Structure formats: structure tokens, C-alpha cells
Amino acid sequence: MLGIVGTIPEENFPLISGPVSLEDDYIVIGNNHINVNRGTPAMIAAAVATLKYMDKPTPFCYLVGDIGNGKGCKLLYKELEENIINTSFDTLAFHYFQPEVTLFKKVIAEISKMPKRPTLIADAGFMYVAKMGGDARFFDLFTPDAGELAYLADEKAPHPFYTRGFILHEDNQVPDLIKRAYQHNNAASHLLVKGSKDYVADKDGIIEIIENPIVETLEPIGGTGDTLTGIVSALVASGLDIKTASAKAAMVNRLAGFYAKPTPATQIYDIIKQIPRALNEVLKNK
Amino acid sequence: MFNLFKKKNSEFISDNHGRGILVFENTTQVIKAENILKSNGWEIKVMGPPPNIRSGCDLVIEFPLIEELSITRALSEVNIHPLQVVPVNEDLLEPVNLLHEKEYSKYLMIRAANMKITVDRETNIIVNVSGGGCPDVPYLAEQMVDKHLNEAPQPKDIGHTLCAYALQIAYDRVVELC
Numbered sequence: 001m002l003g004i005v006g007t008i009p010e011e012n013f014p015l016i017s018g019p020v021s022l023e024d025d026y027i028v029i030g031n032n033h034i035n036v037n038r039g040t041p042a043m044i045a046a047a048v049a050t051l052k053y054m055d056k057p058t059p060f061c062y063l064v065g066d067i068g069n070g071k072g073c074k075l076l077y078k079e080l081e082e083n084i085i086n087t088s089f090d091t092l093a094f095h096y097f098q099p100e101v102t103l104f105k106k107v108i109a110e111i112s113k114m115p116k117r118p119t120l121i122a123d124a125g126f127m128y129v130a131k132m133g134g135d136a137r138f139f140d141l142f143t144p145d146a147g148e149l150a151y152l153a154d155e156k157a158p159h160p161f162y163t164r165g166f167i168l169h170e171d172n173q174v175p176d177l178i179k180r181a182y183q184h185n186n187a188a189s190h191l192l193v194k195g196s197k198d199y200v201a202d203k204d205g206i207i208e209i210i211e212n213p214i215v216e217t218l219e220p221i222g223g224t225g226d227t228l229t230g231i232v233s234a235l236v237a238s239g240l241d242i243k244t245a246s247a248k249a250a251m252v253n254r255l256a257g258f259y260a261k262p263t264p265a266t267q268i269y270d271i272i273k274q275i276p277r278a279l280n281e282v283l284k285n286k
Numbered sequence: 287m288f289n290l291f292k293k294k295n296s297e298f299i300s301d302n303h304g305r306g307i308l309v310f311e312n313t314t315q316v317i318k319a320e321n322i323l324k325s326n327g328w329e330i331k332v333m334g335p336p337p338n339i340r341s342g343c344d345l346v347i348e349f350p351l352i353e354e355l356s357i358t359r360a361l362s363e364v365n366i367h368p369l370q371v372v373p374v375n376e377d378l379l380e381p382v383n384l385l386h387e388k389e390y391s392k393y394l395m396i397r398a399a400n401m402k403i404t405v406d407r408e409t410n411i412i413v414n415v416s417g418g419g420c421p422d423v424p425y426l427a428e429q430m431v432d433k434h435l436n437e438a439p440q441p442k443d444i445g446h447t448l449c450a451y452a453l454q455i456a457y458d459r460v461v462e463l464c
Binding site: 264 | 382393
């Protein structure tokens with residue numbers, strides 16, 4: 001089963017855990033209906049759509065409201081520290097979260113005690129804190145974009161905000177940044193780098209580049225990275241190996257974007273609606 | 287060679303001489319303190335904290351040590367209390383200063399570090415906010431998207447994290463260009 005950890009952008013949303021379903025443009029957990037706009041709700045919606053297509057159980061999610069002051073995340077860090085060891089997820093995906101190194105390290109200490117360690121995927125704030133704490137290699141997959149890859153490649157930056165200009169510069173090519181991230185042990189075992197071309201890589205280098213269809217207008221749309229993380233997490237939880245799941249997820253995400261005929265003003269749910277059609281197109285050719 | 291080293295070393299000391307940092311409980315307080323101190327004309331800079339006091343999503347304010355008393359008093363008057371005041375004795379990390387601009391016909395996208403903002407140049411409406419990983423990013427997007435640049439709340443006023451701060455840098459650039 002897939003477990004997902006993330007945040008909801010509402011200050012008073014309670015700490016909650018349970019299976020999540022998708023009803024139109026809302027994810028539903030317990031009695032809570034959350035609009036799928038961007039961030040973790042978009043990631044979950046993409047995962048739900050993918051798992052449904054793969055005929056797998058809906059994901060089990062740990063969610064808390066947080067608007068950036070970290071109050072909700074502190075509660076969820078504590079919940080994970082106390083209870084994660086009692087779970088039996090095959091795959092665990094971490095998403096938007098307040099980076100806090102001390103609390104994060106307590107959580108991964110508990111995960112390392114689990115009898116069967118799940119496949120660990122991190123994006124957004126959880127990816128930041130994993131690199132910040134020197135624990136990137138504890139994870140199996142990171143899903144950075146170009147700016148975040150530059151952060152992983154900068155061994156001195158504790159947050160993307162501090163990435164040094166000579167690394168962030170556009171002249172730096174993705175393959176060089178991937179190499180540099182691995183040289184300093186700041187990448188997970190696998191990377192799925194999202195951008196105008198998507199790259200699947202590991203410590204030995206680039207494994208696959210996915211560049212079609214080309215949909216330039218996807219970059220400014222909030223949530224397209226979140227949907228990619230949701231799709232790849234669901235495919236890994238469905239039994240695909242990480243490399244295959246990453247390449248297929250990149251194709252599905254691009255194709256769903258293509259089918260949505262987006263402009264830079266398109267909102268993410270229009271793309272999520274196209275995921276089943278894109279999955280059908282990509283996986284029927286496997 | 288020795289002289290070169292000596293020169294560089296003395297420049298380093300001179301760069302930090304007389305500077306201190308104000309450490310706060312969270313980034314929200316840093317942003318509030320920065321707004322207050324800058325509006326009062328103090329020569330301060332927002333920087334990355336040194337490794338020994340770094341906990342996660344952090345910023346500190348670098349300031350002239352000689353002004354410590356008046357600065358802490360000014361902050362105290364608005365109920366902002368630094369956790370620590372520490373002299374600077376090493377290089378601090380500079381915030382991101384390299385922006386990427388990309389045009390999609392009538393739309394302009396600006397990226398600062400990991401944050402992107404996209405505006406319709408014909409209407410000056412913010413059409414998308416993307417990137418980032420801290421939990422206020424989806425919140426900021428919700429508050430800013432579909433609003434005119436003059437009417438949207440600014441990340442520095444409602445954000446809390448370094449991602450919000452990066453978005454503010456991108457937002458400032460968009461305002462400059464539109």
C-alpha cells in the first residue's frame with residue numbers, strides 16, 4: 001500500500017490519517033473535502049487516479065493543516081515519530097512539509113527500525129530537509145525540478161533559497177548538476193528530474209531522458225510537479241521498479257498535460273482529469 | 287603567495303568586523319523585523335544563519351553591532367524579540383540573487399531559486415504560482431492567483447518561509463517589469 005505524508009494549506013485543518021478518495025475536484029479523507037488545486041492535494045489526486053487505473057487500493061494519507069508557520073507540521077512529525085514503526089507500507093511518499101532537521105531525523109530513525117523498510121520517495125519540503133540533514137541517501141527517489149536540482153548540487157546550500165549563483169546559472173546543464181549532487185551524496189538513490197526534458201538518473205548517470213510530447217506551457221502551471229510525484233509514487237506502489245516507474249510517470253504526466261491543451265493560466269485539475277487517458281496510452285504500449 | 291593570503295584573510299575579517307546577527311524563533315518574525323528595520327533606515331541584510339545555529343527553514347538579520355541597543359529596542363516596541371544576538375565571525379550564506387525570466391506569448395514567468403510566478407502582461411493578473419516545497423506555497427498560491435498585481439497580497443506579508451521569501455523576490459521583479 002502507498003502511504004502519503006503532506007500538508008493542507010489551511011491553518012485549522014486537523015491532523016488526520018486515513019484512506020483518501022477522489023470526488024470530482026476534491027480529495028476526501030474522513031469527513032473532510034479538500035479542493036484539488038496544487039500542493040499535496042494535487043499529488044494525492046494524481047496518485048488516487050493512478051492507483052485506480054492500476055486496480056490497487058487507494059492511498060493511506062497523513063495530513064495536517066499548515067500555512068507555513070510550522071505548527072501543524074510539528075504535530076505530524078511527532079505523530080510519525082511515535083507511530084510510523086507500526087505501519088506496513090510498501091511505499092511511503094513525503095511531500096510539502098516544513099523543513100526541521102531535528103524532528104525529521106527522529107522520524108527517519110524510526111523508519112530505519114521498521115522490520116520491512118518501505119520504498120521512500122521525497123519531494124518538496126521533505127526532499128529539502130533530507131538533503132539539509134545529510135540524509136538524502138536514505139531515500140530511494142527524489143523528484144526535483146531544475147531549481148531544486150541546483151540546490152541538491154550545491155553542497156553548501158541548506159535550502160534552495162541559498163543556492164549559489166554559479167550553480168543556479170542556466171548554463172549549468174542538468175547532467176552536470178546530477179553528477180555534482182551524487183558526488184556530494186546529496187541525491188537519493190534515484191532522481192526523477194522534471195523540466196522541459198525529464199531525466200531519470202542514479203549514481204552511475206542518466207538512465208533515460210523523456211522529452212515528448214513537448215508542452216512548454218506546463219512549467220508555469222502550479223501542481224505539475226506534484227502530479228508527477230503522485231503518479232510515480234503510485235506506480236512504484238503498484239509494483240513497478242523505480243527506474244521504470246519514473247520513466248513511465250514522466251511520460252504519463254507530459255501526455256496528460258498535452259491532452260489538457262494548457263495555457264500558462266491552466267489549473268492543475270484540468271491535467272489530473274487526463275491522467276487515466278494518458279496511463280492507458282503509456283501502459284498499453286509496455 | 288603569503289601576501290595574497292594575508293590580504294584575503296584581512297579582507298574577510300574586515301568584511302565581518304562590527305557586524306552581528308539577530309536570530310529569531312521563525313522566518314515570520316525575521317520578515318516582520320526586516321520590514322520594520324528597513325523602513326526605519328537601518329543598514330541591515332537578510333542572510334543565511336551559520337551552521338551551528340541552523341535548524342531548517344532559517345533566515346537571520348545581519349546588522350551593525352554598534353546599533354544593537356537601538357535595534358533591539360525598536361523591535362521590542364513592536365513586540366518582536368530576537369532569541370539571540372551574536373557577533374558575526376564567519377561568512378554567511380547570501381540569499382538567491384539570480385532570476386530567470388521566460389516569456390510565453392502574453393505571459394511572463396519569473397523564477398527565483400525554486401519559486402515561479404507567472405503574470406498575464408496584458409491584464410497584470412497573476413495566473414500561476416508554482417515550485418517550492420514549504421507548506422505556505424500552496425497557501426500563497428491560493429491567495430495570489432487570479433488577482434491583479436496591485437491587489438494581490440505580497441508573500442512578505444502573508445508568507446512564513448524561505449520559499450515565501452524567494453517568491454517575494456520573483457514578485458518584486460514581476461512588478462518591476464510589468
